[in-house]
Amino acid sequence: DAGVTQSPTHLIKTRGQQVTLRCSPKSGHDTVSWYQQALGQGPQFIFQYYEEEERQRGNFPDRFSGHQFPNYSSELNVNALLLGDSALYLCASSARYNTYEQYFGPGTRLTVT
């Protein structure tokens, strides 16, 4: 059983560009959350998707948007990239009514130059 997978592993973009990151949840999970982890910091919650809708959002601008597909996989889109968007982006999946655990993927390292 594959855990949470994310693609790509690494990504280099230029300021002003747009980027799409992808996440496939662990089998049996229907909820996907995205986190941004700047270097040397703890992860910061971006948003969470369940039933293809954004259910909760952290303190991130509208440049950050997402999508969840019928197979529960998810995308994170960031428009008009800034240097400060450089970070590790983590995806976590969970089951809607399992209140205990989120399983994290290995992350996508985004570098904005």
Next chain:
Amino acid sequence: AQTVTQSQPEMSVQEAETVTLSCTYDTSESDYYLFWYKQPPSRQMILVIRQEAYKQQNATENRFSVNFQKAAKSFSLKISDSQLGDAAMYFCAYRSATGGYQKVTFGTGTKLQVIP
């Protein structure tokens, strides 16, 4: 809003010894979950141990145990018989137990070094 504070940016422990990582949190809720996550250099965030706030008994998972002081809003992690593989960033985290959504709030982390 809930906050999680880890006041020890770095800690070191001798192999086979015991180390305690500190965490405090702030919340007005009475029902919540607390977690310790481990993030090795491979970047994969791994759940080490969890604690339900309504349980008075401290959680234990093999060499890992917590000291949960609800009134003091303190949640420390004790690692016994430290091993080289325990070297990693450790994050304390909080999640509300009310409502179905599972936003997790993390602290800034403690980097643990294990000395052979």
